[in-house]
Amino acid sequence: MSISTIGGIMRKEQLGKTYIHEHLYVDLSHIKKDNDAKLDDIEDVVEEINELKKSGISSIVEVTNRGMGRNIEVLTKIWEETGINIIPSAGYYKEPFFPDEVYNLDYREIAKIITDEIQSGIDDTGVKAHVIGEVGTSKENITETELKVLRAAAYAHLETGHPLFTHTTLGTMALEQLxxxxxxxxxxxxxxxxxxxxxxxxxxxxxxxxxxCYLGFDTIGKLKYEKDEVRIAHIKNLIDRGHIDQIVIAQDMTRKSHLKKNGGIGYNYISETFIPMAISHGITQGQIDHILIENPKRLLDI
Ligand SMILES: [Zn+2]
Known part of the structure; x- marks a missing residue:
């Protein structure tokens, strides 16, 4: 079947190695009151994505949605200048990042907006969203409005069959979401x-x-929250218990300070640092390839 991307519809076989949860342009600065939370350094991102492509990553699921500064024009420019496949998303994030419309509409109306972005396109760009996400919950809590959005996302999924990606705050409320x-x-x-x-x-x-479900080890390199050796041990444990088909990975880059130029790890961290580390801890290249290629292909296919 097919995958909607910034550059048009493509076959799942064209995905190749895929980062499953990423941001190329995102702006949470108005809520966080922190200019670092505005990742709008387009030329630097283009440069890093060109390097990433040389490392063999060919697709990125871009989970920025309404209220997070999603900008199809910018994503189109990044696609044109790098050729990386960018898979866009529809939905709403979590409190306090919801735009006003989320408070004014009921879950059916929100589901219709998400469904329309998947079936007809985002605004008047002609670009169709593929993923419903990232839709999220607060730390150890699901607010009333988050519940409405999760319900809307579920209805949009039932209507379209498209995959549904969540955000958990610090990994909490996963079972409640399920x-x-x-x-x-x-x-x-x-x-x-x-x-x-x-x-x-x-x-x-x-x-x-x-x-x-799939499990996102999608904040790789964010060492202030967790050491990558710990991430690797937990990935290995899931593999050993027969769950390799459910693991997907990414870095969830969201800040200017995540870029190499600004002293951050850069989009290429998984290839440059994490994969060699995982292999030295007993995960095989074949298993890594399975996680980067086969799992996204199965998850994203509709
Ligand atoms: Zn998130």
């Missing part, structure tokens, strides 16, 4: 629970994996 989706009859094999690597607990990860 409970809600199950109540709404979502196909759990099309759900990615994001940021589980910010809550590295073997038992917790297994309980999530047992539900049949």
């Amino acid at each position: 409970n809600l989706f199950q109540d709404y009859k979502v196909d759990i094999s099309k759900v990615l629970i994001g940021h589980v690597d910010l809550n590295c607990d073997y038992d917790y990860h297994l309980r999530i994996a047992d539900r049949g």
Whole structure:
């Protein structure tokens, strides 16, 4: 079947190695009151993405949505200048990042906006969203409005069949998100629970994996939250327990200070640093390739 990208519709076989949860242009600065939370350094991002492509990564799922500064014009420019496949998203993030419309509409109306962005296109750009995401919850809490958005996302998924990507705050509320989706009859094999690597607990990860969803080890390189050796140990544990098909990876770059030029790890960190580290800790290149190629292909296919 097919995948909607910034450059048009493509076949799943064209995905190749894929970062599953990333931002190329995002602006949370108005809420965070922090200019670093405005990743709008387009030329620097282009430069880094060109390097990333040389490392063999060919696709990025861009999970920036309404309220997060999603900008299809900029993504189109980045695609034109790098050739990387960019898979755009529809939805709403979490409190306090919801735009006013989320408060004024009911869940069916929100679901219709998401569905329209998938089926007809985003605004008047002609670009169709592919992923419903990143839709999220607060730390150890799901607010009333977040619940409405999760429900809307579930209905948009039921309407379209498109994959549903979540944000968990520090890895919390993953099981609660899954409970809600199950109540709404979502196909759990099309759900990615994001940021589980910010809550590295073997038992917790297994309980999530047992539900049949994907687990996002998608904040790789964010060492102030978790050491990558710990992420690797938890990935290895899931592999050893038979869950390799459910693991996907990314870096979730969101800040100017994440760019190499500004002293950050850069988009290429997984290739340059994390993969060699994972291999030295007993994960094989074949397993890495499976996680970067086969899992995104299966998750994103509709
Ligand atoms: Zn997130």
